[in-house]
Amino acid sequence: MTDQDFILKSYNTNIENGTVKWESPSNIALVKYWGKKAHQIPENPSISFTLSDCKTITEISFAKRDLSTSFSFEVYFEGKKNEAFKPKIQTFFERIETYMPFLRDYHFKIETSNTFPHSSGIASSASGMSAIALCLMSIERSLSEVEVTDKSFNQKASFLARLGSGSACRSIEGELVVWGKNESIPESSDLYGVKFEGDVHSNFNNFQDTILLVDKGEKQVSSTVGHQLMYGHPFAQERFKQAHENLAQLKTILASGNLDEFIKIVESEALTLHAMMMTSMPYFILMKPNTLEIINKIWSYREKTNSKVCFTLDAGANVHVLYPQKEKESVLEFIKNELIRYCQNEHYICDHIGLGANQI
Template sequence: MTVKDFIPTAYKNLIEKGSYIWSSPSNIALVKYWGKKEHQIPENPSISFTLDSCKTTTTLRFSKKENNNEFLFDVFLDGEKKDDFKPKIETFFKRIEAYLPFLKGYYFKIETSNTFPHSSGIASSASGMSALASCLMSLERSLSGVEVTDEYFTQKASFLSRLGSGSACRSLEGDLVVWGKHDEIDGSSDLFGVKYPFEVHQNFKNYNDTILLVDKGEKQVSSTVGHNLMHNHPFAQERFKQAHSNLSSLIDVFKTGDLKSFIKIVESEALTLHAMMMTSMPYFILMKPNTLEIINKIWVFRQKTSSNVCFTLDAGANVHVLYPEAETEMVNEFINNELVAYCQNGHYICDRIGFGAKQL
């Protein structure tokens, strides 16, 4: 698929007004994407677990308007009007207008809610943009008047999502999604996410992700700013090579069910991500003291018990505790006894692997 494949022909149907509702989950990258080229193209491929409970539900209400000169929309989060979200949505609309030429023909009311704290290192932009892109694709499907296959719908929704938030393109499907061209993964693309196409061992089915909310506040440095700091970063090129290599290694790990190798790759990726932040110019740190306390506790517990629990981090202070389904009881007891004390107000979210966006 190329960019041209997502430019529609003339629409056959006229729709005055209506609404669509989609929910879409966040995702947690195992091999991280950090750094991008023009047009939201990643510098390196990434792979993620799609989540289940951490999701955004978006209702898109639309009505035909008189002039087609400008984008007209309002955004609401949990029922509260959010004008500060509008610049990001307007940028998104400008980027995708060539692929959805009906955008200036409608007034949109975008109503959204998250099951987790906004802007705290759980990828709310990933779930939010993928839910909104799915709603817009539903409208295009109705306008087109021709059959739109589910495969094309999902690919284009992923393609559009990427133009709003890079990692959003990995939220449309599950349970493992690859984004970014990788020589060993057929069908992988910089333009959209694809379902991981190879064999996955039973060890990685129904994997758990308990998210420890160390800090529920706004990040002091946004992911967008962080990505841009990879331009001219002294270690950037080696980092991009490392991501390719780690993704290659995971192919065998997923096939054989090698949990020990999985842990090494995933934890190394998390720490490398934050090392890139700490060595950029200007440098910054998103981890908090309690982030490090939790990591050390996990290492001690794993050494004592031979558990397969591990951690990963997104661009924030919160810790994603990953563990196989078979260890649910043991790890939950460990979390409650030793890790909850390091969470803000004792808050954490129990999640697991999910399977992508759903129309409601």
């Protein structure tokens, strides 16, 4: 499949208006992607847990208008008009117009909100851009003159979401999603995320993710800039090779249920992500002292109790604490007693694996 397969060839021009609404979750990568080629193509594959409760809810109303040379839209966040989001939506529309030629035919009112606090330090680009992509796909489905199957709907929604934010392509489905071509997963693609269809042991059923909010402030280096610093990075090619190998290993681990091996891969991936940042030129550090305090506390707790709790990190200071459902009570007690003191305002969010986006 190529990007040409996603171009809408013809559509009904008689539909005057309508409204669609979707909720789409965030996700947390287990094998990280860091570095991308042109057109939001990843340099290496990744796999993520889809979350359940941390999600964006987006409603788009559309109304026919006279043909214009520009896009027409307004954006509301949490009920208030938000001009700050408009440049990103403008760029997104410019990237996807080839595939959705009806965009200039309508005025769009985009109303969006998050189930998690906007200042919580959780990246909302994955849930936010995937929710918009899904709404636009529902509009396309209503305009399309040919049947749109659920499979093709999800593929194109993921394809479009990727053009808004790379990780957003992993938020369409659940519980595990792979993005980026990898030999061990034949159906994988650089163009969109695919639901992981391999065997998954019951040890991973309803896996828990408690997000410790170490720093709610804006990162001093954006992910976009961080990805660009992988160009010419002295360790980039070895890192891309490592990600391929780790994904292949993780496929086997997910089937076997070996939590010790799962921990090794997931924590190594998190630390490698930040190692690439620290060895970029210019170099930068997104972890905070309290990030390291939490990591050391987790390691100490695991050694003392033989718990299967582990951590992962996004491109920031916050810590995702991952653990099996059967340990929920004991790990939450550990978090409350020993870890929340390292969180900003003792703020943390409890979530778990989810099944993907839903139309409302």
